Amino acid sequence: MRQKKPYLVVTFAATADAMAMERYCMERNLPGRLIPIPREIHAGCGLAWKTQPEEKEAFTASLEEAGIRWEAMAVLELWG
Template sequence: MRKKELCFVVAFHTTTEALALEEAAHQAGVVGRLIPIPTQITAGCGLAWKMPITARADMEQLLQQNHLTYDASYELWV
């Protein structure tokens, strides 16, 4: 089994939300990347933003300051 690490993961309602977050994160220099949504969140399709757990505060600040919409955020072993 692949070794997993604890990450901060943001899930979205739509692809548009995911792309809006990606753009904002790149502009703000917040680390992470878009990945297929982990099955721990849903077995369905979609994208999620994955980043080191240590950067969680940066993301939470980004979400708040940019009024970004998203479904939910998680601390997950992925």
């Protein structure tokens, strides 16, 4: 099993928002990928964006500037 490390996790109210996020990040070469939503945020299903925690400030600013809706943001220990 891989070691756990801290990651920034961003969740969304709709899958379409997650896809908008992925497209936005890919177009700008921003790091990260979509993962199933971790239970620490909420149980159930859905998609979350997983990226490096040091990206948080720049990330939040760019999402707000782009008008991309996100639901919650947290730093969690996840498998690398």
